[in-house]
Amino acid sequence: MEEVLRDLLGIRAVNFRPLEYNIESDDFTPLGVADSVPDFGTSGDEVFIWHASAGILPITARELIRFGMDAPRGLNLIFSERQLQPDCNSLDTFDFKIIEPKEISNWIGQAVLSGELNVSAISSHNQIMDQSTIPNIIHSEISVLRPLIDNKNWANNRGMEGFSSSPILLSARLWSVVGDLLGPNGERENRKWEIVEDPWSQTLSLLNGIEHLQRAPVLRSIDPLESNWLSRSSLYEEISKIIEERRRGESRETSTTGTVRSMLLEKWSLNIETASISFSKILIPGWEVDLNPKKILHGRNGRLYDS
Numbered sequence: 001m002e003e004v005l006r007d008l009l010g011i012r013a014v015n016f017r018p019l020e021y022n023i024e025s026d027d028f029t030p031l032g033v034a035d036s037v038p039d040f041g042t043s044g045d046e047v048f049i050w051h052a053s054a055g056i057l058p059i060t061a062r063e064l065i066r067f068g069m070d071a072p073r074g075l076n077l078i079f080s081e082r083q084l085q086p087d088c089n090s091l092d093t094f095d096f097k098i099i100e101p102k103e104i105s106n107w108i109g110q111a112v113l114s115g116e117l118n119v120s121a122i123s124s125h126n127q128i129m130d131q132s133t134i135p136n137i138i139h140s141e142i143s144v145l146r147p148l149i150d151n152k153n154w155a156n157n158r159g160m161e162g163f164s165s166s167p168i169l170l171s172a173r174l175w176s177v178v179g180d181l182l183g184p185n186g187e188r189e190n191r192k193w194e195i196v197e198d199p200w201s202q203t204l205s206l207l208n209g210i211e212h213l214q215r216a217p218v219l220r221s222i223d224p225l226e227s228n229w230l231s232r233s234s235l236y237e238e239i240s241k242i243i244e245e246r247r248r249g250e251s252r253e254t255s256t257t258g259t260v261r262s263m264l265l266e267k268w269s270l271n272i273e274t275a276s277i278s279f280s281k282i283l284i285p286g287w288e289v290d291l292n293p294k295k296i297l298h299g300r301n302g303r304l305y306d307s
Contacts, residue, residue: 059084064093082101149300177276199228204242
């Protein structure tokens with residue numbers, strides 16, 4: 001976690017640099033110092049940044065007081081993976097601000113979805129994860145599409161500033177189609193297409209050849225209703241429509257004045273009967289939005305769906 005935080009601070013903080021500071025507490029590790037960290041509204045001559053690693057017990061007021069006695073003078077920004085006891089926020093013995101676990105998760109998740117960070121899942125051979133508390137965790141061999149919207153801009157444009165959201169991943173399918181495109185005069189071209197089935201918007205779309213897919217981060221994923229997936233007959237029909245091409249063809253007609261050339265649009269269609277069609281799982285970025293009731297903000301089309 002320390003490495004991930006340092007990487008992201010290097011991107012988001014202003015003039016982030018190493019912090020060499022001796023402190024007796026083993027619970028707080030220096031991450032660095034910056035002129036400001038705009039994402040958390042901090043500014044000043046210097047912001048000293050710390051990390052409190054995960055633990056079973058919450059941070060107590062006594063721990064913070066002890067840390068404050070050794071901490072440098074100025075604002076101390078603490079990224080804590082531990083929860084806080086309620087009386088911690090009322091302390092005024094030194095200048096500090098604590099970023100709690102949920103805020104850290106959201107901050108890192110947003111950076112992963114925007115492509116600023118590339119975070120892969122930890123192998124199950126190296127770490128045991130409690131699947132009852134972390135449902136439907138995605139592993140790194142699955143790809144995720146890049147988001148096309150920014151949730152903060154989306155909210156600002158709708159007068160919804162300050163709403164709470166958590167990054168998630170939405171299940172979808174990537175269909176691979178290999179087959180023949182048949183021309184009007186018996187021409188045949190063997191081609192391959194990749195098509196995204198988005199069950200949330202219930203649409204199919206050709207995957208842009210230059211679209212850069214990311215490896216899926218460690219985030220909770222949500223599956224759609226089973227009825228949202230296209231039936232096989234509907235899928236084949238829609239795939240045929242998407243793949244069909246209209247190409248310019250040339251014809252020659254003879255008249256009393258001579259030969260006339262004209263341009264026609266010729267239809268090239270997929271031979272669906274001989275095509276090989278298979279799918280793999282793909283993910284769409286999104287956010288779970290704390291509205292009443294909760295909604296899912298689609299990271300590609302900017303629409304809200306029931307969670």
